[in-house]
Amino acid sequence: MSAVSPLLASASPETVRLAIDTVRTLAMDAVQAAESGHPGTPMALAPLAYALYATHLRHDPAAPAWADRDRFVLSVGHASMLLYGTLHLAGYDLPLEEIRNFRQWESLTPGHPEVHHTKGVETTTGPLGQGIANAVGFAVAEASLAATFNRPGHQIVDHYTYFIAGDGCLMEGISHEAASFAGHMKLGKLIGFFDDNGITIDGSTALTCSDDAAQRFAAYGWQVLHVDDVNDLAAIDAAIAQAKADTERPTLIITKTHIGFGSPNRQDSAKAHGEPLGKEEIALTKAAYGWPSTEPFFVPADALAHWREAAAQRAATHAEWQRTWQAYETAYPELAKEFERRMKGELPPHLEQAFPVFDAKSGAVASRAASGAVINAIASVVPELLGGSADLTGSNLTNVKGAHPFSAAQRDGRNFHFGIREHAMGAIMNGMGLHGGVIPYGGTFLVFSDYMRPAIRLAALMGVQAIYVFTHDSIGLGEDGPTHQPIEHLAALRCIPNLLVLRPADADEVSEAWRTALHHRSGPSAIVLTRQKLAYLGEPTRARDGVKQGAYIVADAAGHVPHVVLLASGSEVEVALKAREQLSGHGVRARVVSCTSLERFAQQPVEYRHHVLPTGVPRVAVEAAHPMSWYRWVGDHGAIVGIESFGASAPAPVLFEKFGISADRVVQAARSVLA
Incomplete structure (x- = not known):
């Protein structure tokens, strides 16, 4: 030797x-x-x-x-x-x-x-x-x-x-x-x-x-x-x-x-x-x-x-570094405080005021577009938020406007071009999060979460705060066809312990989903977003606690106990609301519940869960995805409107009609559970 x-x-x-x-x-x-x-x-x-x-x-x-x-x-x-x-x-x-x-x-x-x-x-x-x-x-x-x-x-x-x-x-x-x-x-x-x-x-x-x-x-x-x-x-x-x-x-x-x-x-x-x-x-x-x-x-x-x-x-x-640090604190006290805040994992004090509030004037907005607006609204307040996309920046809308890319020449860049490397993107984000001082986010199509699943699973196992921006979340992406249309992916992600899956139903829910993800410091979050535009659901204040709690009542039976509860996430909340209107015309009182995060809802006190989903009232769930996630929530006497086959190539409205993700199908399902 x-x-x-x-x-x-x-x-x-x-x-x-x-x-x-x-x-x-x-x-x-x-x-x-x-x-x-x-x-x-x-x-x-x-x-x-x-x-x-x-x-x-x-x-x-x-x-x-x-x-x-x-x-x-x-x-x-x-x-x-x-x-x-x-x-x-x-x-x-x-x-x-x-x-x-x-x-x-x-x-x-x-x-x-x-x-x-x-x-x-x-x-x-x-x-x-x-x-x-x-x-x-x-x-x-x-x-x-x-x-x-x-x-x-x-x-x-x-x-x-x-x-x-x-x-x-x-x-x-x-x-x-x-x-x-x-x-x-x-x-x-x-x-x-x-x-x-x-x-x-x-x-x-x-x-x-x-x-x-x-x-x-x-x-x-x-x-x-x-x-x-x-x-x-x-x-x-x-x-x-x-x-x-x-x-x-x-x-x-x-x-x-x-x-x-x-x-x-x-x-x-x-x-x-x-x-x-x-x-x-x-x-x-x-x-x-x-x-x-x-x-x-x-x-x-x-x-x-x-x-x-x-x-x-x-x-x-x-000990040598401690002396260096003490000199730095003296020379740059504000920078030293900011460094300490970041390394401790504390969110900045003025974050809450930075989140945008959407309203009826915003009109119909694709949830991916709302996510891009949220990222840019909070970027200056949360400088440790660093991320980008696996070569889908223009589709995922993950870019911080005015910021330059992270590169060999510009290490202070905050826009990351991970390349067509979904698996490595997820695992690199894990290393970034574990290092401390940064909050990483990364975007791709939801269907390609399969490519990064091992890294997502390890992020959840390790309790790493990483935020996944998964867009093009259903057959609603349209003409790209079944290779790009996720079916089983929501259920598969929801099965990962300690992964917070958030599928917002309108622009304001997107803002609250980002707020929830940033406060979720003990594990990763997946924000699941649409390509197609979504209608605005109601007053912005209604989403704040509701998204944080995983599910909440969007529309109710006007002071009466509902005959049926309609559960949905994301773009299908709008479908449930249309079904509610049709049922009302037939004398059926329906409650609509937006289920932004099923796993977060499952963690709520039983009193809150029973408030949202009263016992003895039949339930119908609708989601443009595999129904596996919903059996727990509809029970033995409920019904699920979902998809158990691969998609197809066609415009989104045609696909929703052909695959039965429609208000008519939800109405039929509601009538069947009430029969």
């Missing part, structure tokens, strides 16, 4: 080797105790984890969330014991007992790393490739905040984002999308390591892949470096220094490793990837390391002391 970094030149090679092997043995022992997991990659990458956490990362175990720390993303999330072992040894709040409880109920060491669950974990990884795109998002947020807040001599935002990816991460298509975006944007503070071990669960990567990763990333505009042996710490140091020297390109360091390093019978084999080594093989491997104990989870005192000394040296960078 080559000499240690100059930052820890006082340490002997033997101590460094012991510190690295402790990460390896903890991984072996934890996977064996859990009887499941992935020991081979942590065993291979232990020297890299040491090089990063002991000698390069700006981090402080006592303050794992300080603003200008370096971010580290383990995209190969199955190698979680690499991260857990390192965090424990470095002094994070992760006791050895939690390592012993790897993969167990309520432990701090779940099978894959989970942000907000384990101190020191920056993002939830596991689905391969997501971490690469998250890392790109971290780097984007850093670049944006640096351009916004740094001043000459006062660099309060100046950190790097590191990631480790494996063969599987690079095979996943999202890695292409994210790496292409990062190279084009010249994110020079993004440094990635490719764990090139040539092994997957099925066997050699030669079974499925013959890519030249170096040429591939060079074509994206990345600097590509090589470390021929991950055990060569001096080579890792030199590569990181070279990566930092190139401020115009992100860097990929291709690092040769041996999965299951040191295991006499499992090294370089698929068996070292995703199963315990077995007690006998662990004993043989520890003997090959010259390990001083046969006891599982043994941490040598010298190794622990060395790790903690290294962590203390890295924590000194936090």
Whole structure:
């Protein structure tokens, strides 16, 4: 093993080797105790984890969330014991007992790393490739905040984002999308390591892949470096220094490793990837390391002391930053307050007055157009709101007028052109949101939410505030036909726990949907919008609490208990209102309920839900989508007017007629439940 970094030149090679092997043995022992997991990659990458956490990362175990720390993303999330072992040894709040409880109920060491669950974990990884795109998002947020807040001599935002990816991460298509975006944007503070071990669960990567990763990333505009042996710490140091020297390109360091390093019978084999080594093989491997104990989870005192000394040296960078911050507060007090507000996730004080109010004079407005108006109305008040579209800006109407694009030349731009990369857009937004200081939003057609669903699911799992602007929300988009007409998508999105789906029925509900999404800090929101124009429903004040509560009464039975309740969302609220008029002509009292968010309505007190949907009164739901979402709300004796087939190419009015999304059909359904 080559000499240690100059930052820890006082340490002997033997101590460094012991510190690295402790990460390896903890991984072996934890996977064996859990009887499941992935020991081979942590065993291979232990020297890299040491090089990063002991000698390069700006981090402080006592303050794992300080603003200008370096971010580290383990995209190969199955190698979680690499991260857990390192965090424990470095002094994070992760006791050895939690390592012993790897993969167990309520432990701090779940099978894959989970942000907000384990101190020191920056993002939830596991689905391969997501971490690469998250890392790109971290780097984007850093670049944006640096351009916004740094001043000459006062660099309060100046950190790097590191990631480790494996063969599987690079095979996943999202890695292409994210790496292409990062190279084009010249994110020079993004440094990635490719764990090139040539092994997957099925066997050699030669079974499925013959890519030249170096040429591939060079074509994206990345600097590509090589470390021929991950055990060569001096080579890792030199590569990181070279990566930092190139401020115009992100860097990929291709690092040769041996999965299951040191295991006499499992090294370089698929068996070292995703199963315990077995007690006998662990004993043989520890003997090959010259390990001083046969006891599982043994941490040598010298190794622990060395790790903690290294962590203390890295924590000194936090103290240096605090001095920089204090000088910044003195020189730029207003900017300092704004930076603190953003990093704390607090909304600006004058936000509520910024939301536009629509009224009858506004006329019929497509909800996507109303959304564009809201974005532009609040943009100056919420400067941390950054976003754009996956190449559909003119359709999604996500542009902030007068603002310039985020680019390699203009880091303070707030209009994002994510390109035709829906999946990466979602995952980059996750990284931006997790970084802090920005609220990301991104637009595409609702039908293409399928392309970004894995990132949406992870945003919901992580509690990331991200706002999705999904336009062209039904067969109402018309002539583009069934490939672009969402049918099952509303139901599919509503099934994701912790995702707030908002489908507003008119322009004023759009304004309230944006207000609700901005206040929803504990997870992502999807605002689902029409291409076609929607009529104005009524007084603007009626929508404020109603949208926030998920559903509310739009039109009622004039002081009488209704005979039937008509439920709808979005453009179909207008259909329900027309059906109500027809029913009234036949002596049937109908209540119309706008259901902007079914999941938000489900969270309301039972008294409110019964007020809106009185027990014993039959219900009919109408939505130009698959009916699955509505069975819970109409009950056994209700009816649903929906669509259970794909759409067709024709003008929107023709499609609504042909597919039966009409007042006549709703009236028929109401009569059937009243019969």
